[in-house]
Amino acid sequence: MTSAEPLLSVRDLRMTFPGRRRAAAPVRAVDGVTFDVAAGETLGLVGESGCGKSTTGRLIVRLLEPTAGSVTYDGRDISHLSQRALKPLRKDLQMVFQDPHSSLNPRQTVARIIADPLLVQGTPAAQARTRAAELMELVGLTPEHLDRYPHEFSGGQAQRIGIARALATGPRLVVADEPVSALDVSVQAQVVNLMERLQHELGLAYLFIAHDLSVVKRVCDRVAVMYLGRIVETGPKEQVYAAPAHPYTRALLSAVPVPDPAVERARERVSLLGEPSQSSRPPARRGDPGSPAVRPPGCALRPRCPKAQGICRTDTPVLRAVEPGAARQVACHFPEAA
Amino acid sequence: MNAPDTLLRVQDLTVTFATPRGPVRAVDGLGFAVRRGETLGIVGESGSGKSVTSLAVMGLHTGASVSGSVMLDGRELTGLAERELNRLRGRKMAMIFQDPLSSLHPYYTVGEQIAEHHRVHYGSGRRAARARAVEALAEVGIPEPRRRARDHPHQFSGGMRQRVMIAMALACEPDLLIADEPTTALDVTVQAQILELIARIQEERQLAVIMITHDLGVVARVAHEVLVMYGGRAVERADVDTLFAAPAHPYTRALLDSLPRLDDDGDEPLRAITGSPPSLLTPAPGCAFAPRCSQLAGAAAEKWARCESERPLLDGPAGHPAACHFPTYEGVIS
Numbered sequence: 119m120t121s122a123e124p125l126l127s128v129r130d131l132r133m134t135f136p137g138r139r140r141a142a143a144p145v146r147a148v149d150g151v152t153f154d155v156a157a158g159e160t161l162g163l164v165g166e167s168g169c170g171k172s173t174t175g176r177l178i179v180r181l182l183e184p185t186a187g188s189v190t191y192d193g194r195d196i197s198h199l200s201q202r203a204l205k206p207l208r209k210d211l212q213m214v215f216q217d218p219h220s221s222l223n224p225r226q227t228v229a230r231i232i233a234d235p236l237l238v239q240g241t242p243a244a245q246a247r248t249r250a251a252e253l254m255e256l257v258g259l260t261p262e263h264l265d266r267y268p269h270e271f272s273g274g275q276a277q278r279i280g281i282a283r284a285l286a287t288g289p290r291l292v293v294a295d296e297p298v299s300a301l302d303v304s305v306q307a308q309v310v311n312l313m314e315r316l317q318h319e320l321g322l323a324y325l326f327i328a329h330d331l332s333v334v335k336r337v338c339d340r341v342a343v344m345y346l347g348r349i350v351e352t353g354p355k356e357q358v359y360a361a362p363a364h365p366y367t368r369a370l371l372s373a374v375p376v377p378d379p380a381v382e383r384a385r386e387r388v389s390l391l392g393e394p395s396q397s398s399r400p401p402a403r404r405g406d407p408g409s410p411a412v413r414p415p416g417c418a419l420r421p422r423c424p425k426a427q428g429i430c431r432t433d434t435p436v437l438r439a440v441e442p443g444a445a446r447q448v449a450c451h452f453p454e455a456a
Numbered sequence: 457m458n459a460p461d462t463l464l465r466v467q468d469l470t471v472t473f474a475t476p477r478g479p480v481r482a483v484d485g486l487g488f489a490v491r492r493g494e495t496l497g498i499v500g501e502s503g504s505g506k507s508v509t510s511l512a513v514m515g516l517h518t519g520a521s522v523s524g525s526v527m528l529d530g531r532e533l534t535g536l537a538e539r540e541l542n543r544l545r546g547r548k549m550a551m552i553f554q555d556p557l558s559s560l561h562p563y564y565t566v567g568e569q570i571a572e573h574h575r576v577h578y579g580s581g582r583r584a585a586r587a588r589a590v591e592a593l594a595e596v597g598i599p600e601p602r603r604r605a606r607d608h609p610h611q612f613s614g615g616m617r618q619r620v621m622i623a624m625a626l627a628c629e630p631d632l633l634i635a636d637e638p639t640t641a642l643d644v645t646v647q648a649q650i651l652e653l654i655a656r657i658q659e660e661r662q663l664a665v666i667m668i669t670h671d672l673g674v675v676a677r678v679a680h681e682v683l684v685m686y687g688g689r690a691v692e693r694a695d696v697d698t699l700f701a702a703p704a705h706p707y708t709r710a711l712l713d714s715l716p717r718l719d720d721d722g723d724e725p726l727r728a729i730t731g732s733p734p735s736l737l738t739p740a741p742g743c744a745f746a747p748r749c750s751q752l753a754g755a756a757a758e759k760w761a762r763c764e765s766e767r768p769l770l771d772g773p774a775g776h777p778a779a780c781h782f783p784t785y786e787g788v789i790s
Contacts, residue, residue, distance in 0.1 A: 166644065166645065302732070302733055303672070303711060304729040304732075304733065308730070310726055331644070332718045370644060372648075373644045373645045373648040376717060376718055377672035377673045377676050377712060378717075379677075379679075382676045382677045389649075390645050393614070393643065393649075
């Protein structure tokens with residue numbers, strides 16, 4: 119990261135949802151998350167289901183209002199702005215969703231879908247339509263198909279439409295929440311390449327939220343690994359992938375299947391016990407997974423961690439640099455040597 | 457049976473659905489075999505026919521016309537009466553699905569559900585069946601199985617539910633387990649645990665497994681032999697090492713080339729496959745992959761004409777057939 123002010127700055131962000139039933143404990147979906155995204159860079163936010171990565175994305179584009187902490191965009195705290203005050207900012211902050219078909223209105227033509235953010239911002243209709251045609255071309259679709267409906271497009275094409283809509287207002291930051299995971303394997307690479315090309319051409323910054331560590335490795339400059347609402351490790355992609363310092367990152371990376379049987383046979387796996395549970399039942403016994411609702415004291419990974427010791431039960435590890443001045447930070451009492 | 461250890465042999469399997477827009481041939485002339493103690497990986501994208509194949513083997517298609525031959529342990533299953541099939545399902549072959557929550561009954565405890573399975577197939581008494589259910593839960597690594605048998609499906613996490621499904625599938629000691637995307641809905645650390653569990657049970661019981669997945673990484677980890685499907689047909693079959701080291705079909709090659717890999721540090725753009733998977737409603741007369749085939753880009757007109765008009769058959773060396781007019785063997789395009 120440069121010393122210049124980052125485009126996006128997230129500090130100690132928290133989001134607590136009330137429990138589903140009256141007696142249930144509130145769920146701390148995001149529990150003190152801090153990171154920056156510089157202009158033009160890609161930060162990958164990875165983690166398993168329920169870790170709070172999507173909630174974090176929604177807080178940043180302010181589809182949700184955080185319980186505590188701050189989201190600073192371009193030097194301005196936007197964490198509690200009203201919808202009206204947010205409207206001009208929405209030009210800059212856009213989002214791409216996981217399932218292209220359910221995020222496009224089936225009753226609107228593609229022209230209308232892509233032009234919609236422009237119309238909201240007050241662009242005249244004719245001008246918005248021209249821009250929609252340009253955007254179709256930009257994302258590799260035929261502008262002649264502007265008057266078609268979403269169901270007439272395949273999954274990969276529909277995701278291109280979703281991307282075109284996100285780019286309509288010329289944003290500087292795009293939050294992409296699992297943008298390729300609903301696509302067929304043979305189509306994922308097309309969309310990944312498209313997003314990379316657009317980033318270079320338009321100077322976009324991405325917050326790329328995904329559970330697929332192979333895709334994240336391809337597209338990101340830096341990664342942040344989340345576990346039960348917190349970032350457990352973050353740093354430049356090369357460092358985190360080559361020598362993960364947190365036991366959770368190590369387990370996660372070692373669990374990803376590699377499409378090569380020879381490599382698979384030679385790999386060593388780092389196992390965790392159990393799994394992260396989203397149920398609000400309190401953990402009943404040892405080896406039982408934690409949950410965002412009832413966080414055990416100390417480290418959230420402790421019940422599953424092969425390295426856990428006494429201190430992990432009592433003290434919550436703080437995210438700190440692996441060595442003074444290092445870009446890499448880890449929240450663990452016993453990190454691997456980098 | 458041809459080979460003593462071949463458990464399942466499928467030949468010329470075709471499944472056709474009648475739809476308002478005309479018949480759809482979801483699986484077309486498929487053939488494969490699975491040996492005891494081994495895993496056949498069936499890889500394909502959505503609409504490639506891999507799940508339809510597994511349901512056809514189980515005889516679970518109602519309303520579709522199924523033709524061809526499915527021989528399980530020397531016995532022909534196609535055309536068998538529903539009653540006969542019911543006796544084989546569970547005891548000879550069992551299946552697990554992608555989403556365990558929608559395959560389990562929400563009203564009954566998991567113990568009751570596994571026990572019922574046992575009572576239906578073995579006619580065992582309530583008490584014996586219950587005891588067997590607890591045993592089965594213990595076998596798949598569910599802690600405190602006696603207590604957990606009294607829990608309902610919603611009280612289990614995703615991975616634990618899939619363990620329950622596996623316990624149920626294995627309670628009647630089948631010879632064949634069909635796993636249809638068993639880990640797709642699970643987190644990657646949990647996926648690793650479930651794949652390990654299936655591998656352990658397979659080794660203990662010499663179980664034959666069909667692993668259906670879209671994930672080539674999963675196939676590389678668990679399969680002995682791989683069948684690649686595209687547009688309802690088999691495009692390539694080989695042992696796992698050959699398939700990944702020397703894929704013969706352009707689709708398999710393109711798919712492997714397009715994947716971002718964890719063990720790859722390169723930064724060049726991914727070699728994406730153009731276009732999208734084919735529609736089964738309007739099948740092309742020739743090769744279904746031809747419109748996306750990079751091998752055909754800039755190829756001579758007669759090559760094009762052949763691929764577009766003539767459907768390639770799954771042909772070639774016995775251990776490594778490919779359905780392509782111009783397959784690549786030993787690095788050479790024929």
